[in-house]
Amino acid sequence: MPKAVRLPIARTAQSQPIIPAIAKPLPLERVQAVVADPTPITSSPTPAPTETTAPTDTEALAPTATNPLEDFPHFPGAKAGCLDIPSCFQTGNPLAKVAAYFEKELPAKQYEQRLEIDETDRKVYQFSRAGLTQYLSLIEIEGTGTVYVLADAPRTLDELKKAVEVPVELGNVLAQLVPETGAAGINGEDFADSINATPKDFTEPERFYESLGGVDAEGFEITPTPNSEIYGDLKVVRGQTPEQILVSTITPTLQGNGFTVSANSSGEYGGGLLYQIQKGKFTGYLNLVPTKDGTGTIVTVWTSSPM
Structure with missing residues (x-):
């Protein structure tokens, strides 16, 4: 039985063998709320002065100073807990579709991002905001779909199978x-x-x-x-x-x-x-x-x- 690997925030110089802080998963219903297509809001050209609009679910999940990943744009319908990792997310969609979603939604959420690794069955994006830099690894598994995780360096499927998570809160504490x-x-x-x-x-x-x-x-x-x-x-x-x-x-x-x-x-x-x-x-x-x-x-x- 392979020895458990401790997940070792982000360092761009090289990938490390230790798996690190992976984003704390939101409950599934909140994940779906964040990634759901926003409902267009229409208003009268001359709204009444006393009329107010309740905040949307997405607004309610705006990032806090302690967790820049709070409103990370998870893929619609993605389920948490794959590979026995609470913050590993899985969808039945192909890699190309998942990658296209994140390439659009990360900039929309004010994350700076760039493609670091582009392979047939894996894409890795470096992204950052509010002083925290992470890597989004998208991995396509034949017959299953695509899984993705957030970590301090690019991740492979083998690394994820051996992972022992470092709580994401630790990275947030260091960032502060x-x-x-x-x-x-x-x-x-x-x-x-x-x-x-x-x-x-x-x-x-x-x-x-x-x-x-x-x-x-x-x-x-x-x-x-x-x-x-x-x-x-x-x-x-x-x-x-x-x-x-x-x-x-x-x-x-x-x-x-x-x-x-x-x-x-x-x-x-x-x-x-x-x-x-x-x-x-x-x-x-x-x-x-x-x-x-x-x-x-x-x-x-x-x-x-x-x-």
Whole structure:
């Protein structure tokens, strides 16, 4: 029996073997409400001043600041739960029809999207909105129709069959850690453009990266490659120590999204403490590491213990 693969938010440099945050499925009746063709609303050329219009179902499902995927345009009639993954959606329609639907509806919902992989039985789109980037993988299964999932990197059918989901709320929590423009460091420094960590931010970068990057023989920049067991981006939160961000932001936000956060650390790694986080079948590790210059905290989430 194959070992379960932990799903490891989005990184465009390469596909990772760990399956990540897949969009939290809406109940089927809400999925159908969101994707149903809107009913045209007609009004008199001179409406009465007191006349009001009740919000439609789609308006009621407008995206919130905490979940940019709340109004994701699911395919009409798609059913959740395929391949034993709650947020895997299945339809009996062919791949071409499903792809045409998303190519029209994603821009209509203000998502930026582009086709990344175009194969006979699989198409993958990168899309983003409100600071969250995800991949929509459409996979045609002979005799069944098409399944689709949202994840932090392109997915294959084999990966989905082995998947252990990382709750999508975890990605939303990390997205909220991005500092506002002009955020100041602990000592008052201005870090307007510092959002994601680089190897230079770490005291021990080799413990977090498979490749530290650099410049090749022809002078082209090589992008650093984070460890494949790291979930999402390595976020830098300026102006807060690990203890401050754990107490003021991360713990209450995770607990508010149904996670259990260990009260005591599970040890130390890379110069920062580890805290176990759990929700459902998922167990991960929160690694809070002070930046090398002491101006903030690097937030790292491991899908398995790095120790």
